[in-house]
Amino acid sequence: MLKIFLNGIFKENPIFRLALALCPSLAVSNTAFNGLGMGLCLLFVITSSNVIISSVRNLIHPKIRIPAYLTIIAVLVTMVEAFLHAYVPALHKSLGIFIALMVVFAIVLARAEVFASKNTVWKSLMDGLGMGLGFALAMVLLGIIRELLGSGSVFGYNIMGQNFKPILIMLFSPGAFLLVGLLMGFFNWYERRFTKNL
Amino acid sequence: MIKDIIKIGINLMLICLVGGTILAATNFITAPKIEEVEKEAKLQAQLSVLLSATQFKEIKQGFFKGLNAKGETVGYVISCLAEGYSGAFWVMAGVNKEFKIVRINVLTNKETPGLGSKIEEDEFRNQFKGKCVESLEVVKTPTADKIQAITGATISSKAVTEAVKKGLVELKRIIQK
Structure with a gap:
């Protein structure tokens, strides 16, 4: 059970591993708050859809x-x-159309087809929680980095001080795309190094 | 074959029936609250351009009369659609009884960040204070009685000014009729 739960967070993280939820991760991770909001919404949707x-x-x-x-x-x-x-x-205002777009997020349908339609309710619940949490954590991570570099704050609190010159591109989709790629590469590198030492 | 179709049809119908019922219940709970929230947001947007009013009455689609606590007309609020550089957006303008602009507010827009997006800033918006229809014209040099365009964002500046002007002309026509 725990293994199914952790699977979604690390081994098959929806954004960094499965690359199945890239659309929201590019569009609504511009601030840590938005990332968290989207993450929690999806956590609810994917868990309940898996269970049902x-x-x-x-x-x-x-x-x-x-x-x-x-x-x-x-x-x-x-x-x-x-x-x-x-x-x-x-x-609701800052996530805009992306709330409604959750219907077509590949990750939700993918878990329904790959996992929930073949497993028991309890296992599906764990899978939904793990996938949702993995997505939420990835979104918050992206949000924190993008907000920090793009506007010099995290969760709306100014961190970089007055003289910080924001890297505007981080607030746009191309910046998010770069960041997702870099983080994906980092996690791959980290895992390979880790398994080699074993 | 036919049996299969009926079976599938009933299956899908049942799912939709249950789903529809759940959504109807959700709507029943949330609809009044949503209406309240939307109303509040609209009131706040109107108040932000016409502080002296306490309530607003719609005269015509997009045109509102601002009333104070005693029920006297203190001015008007118009929402104008501007054709910007990257799509249309709404501008709200507060107007006093002499048809002079009190304040304008640029709502959600997609103008170029760092250039066109400066139409949201006070430096540009404050130029509209006290202006009447005749002064609503964009020029490129520093000016006191006209509107100075933002460097590199003439189209966005013009969009806002034209939209407000059009709204103001229309408002005058409605009121003086």
């Missing part, structure tokens, strides 16, 4: 499993959007 799909997996006709999964995911995402709009309007 694994519990009804024997009731869904195999021929229509993809539309069925998408309907379930779309219902969850629409719920998240409505509740965010009503109770956390600031986050």
